[in-house]
Amino acid sequence: MNGQPRKILLVDDDHTFTSVMARGFARRGFAVERCDNATDAIAVCAHFQPTHILLDLNMPEVSGLVVLPDLLRAAPAARLVVLTGYSSIATAVEATKAGATHYLCKPAGIEVVLAAFDDNVSSEEVDVPNAPISVERLEWEHIQRILNDNDGNISATARALGMHRRTLQRKLQKRPVRR
Numbered sequence: 001m002n003g004q005p006r007k008i009l010l011v012d013d014d015h016t017f018t019s020v021m022a023r024g025f026a027r028r029g030f031a032v033e034r035c036d037n038a039t040d041a042i043a044v045c046a047h048f049q050p051t052h053i054l055l056d057l058n059m060p061e062v063s064g065l066v067v068l069p070d071l072l073r074a075a076p077a078a079r080l081v082v083l084t085g086y087s088s089i090a091t092a093v094e095a096t097k098a099g100a101t102h103y104l105c106k107p108a109g110i111e112v113v114l115a116a117f118d119d120n121v122s123s124e125e126v127d128v129p130n131a132p133i134s135v136e137r138l139e140w141e142h143i144q145r146i147l148n149d150n151d152g153n154i155s156a157t158a159r160a161l162g163m164h165r166r167t168l169q170r171k172l173q174k175r176p177v178r179r
Helices: 015-027 038-048 064-074 089-097 110-117 135-149 154-161 165-173
Strands: 007-011 031-035 052-055 079-084 102-105
Touching: 007 015, 007 038, 007 064, 015 031, 015 110, 031 038, 038 064, 052 064, 064 079, 064 089, 079 089, 079 110, 089 102, 089 135, 102 110, 135 154, 135 165, 154 165
Parallel strands: 007 031, 007 052, 052 079, 079 102
Antiparallel strands: none
């Protein structure tokens, strides 16, 4: 970013993942800070002033989607990429509207993440399904959209979907099906 040192903030509750990514970014000349929750990330972001932010969405207490705008306010020059294992169309749209540079699904290697920061993800890297989306995936997408409409409130989402809160929580803990 125009001669200034490259600094990245990694926000993810998976310590193994952030350790591996931190080493990879440090080898590529980045100063690295890590946070394991979204709340701490705002404070770290304000004093660290990263040029890049890699943000997970599914974290305990506060979703990454909720703090995404706060992170960009704390570091307005930063490019933010969302990397999540619980991807959905609804969260991808919401993250992009909130200012994310890119939205990637885990697993993604460091080269793909770097390319996403630079808007260089080629169409070859995008997995386009040949078959229609499965019923299970449609259900996951619908749940994510309703959850997003209810600002992450599990109880309100369960009521809107007409299901028990515990049932919804169990569904949300499972990784989404690919297709």
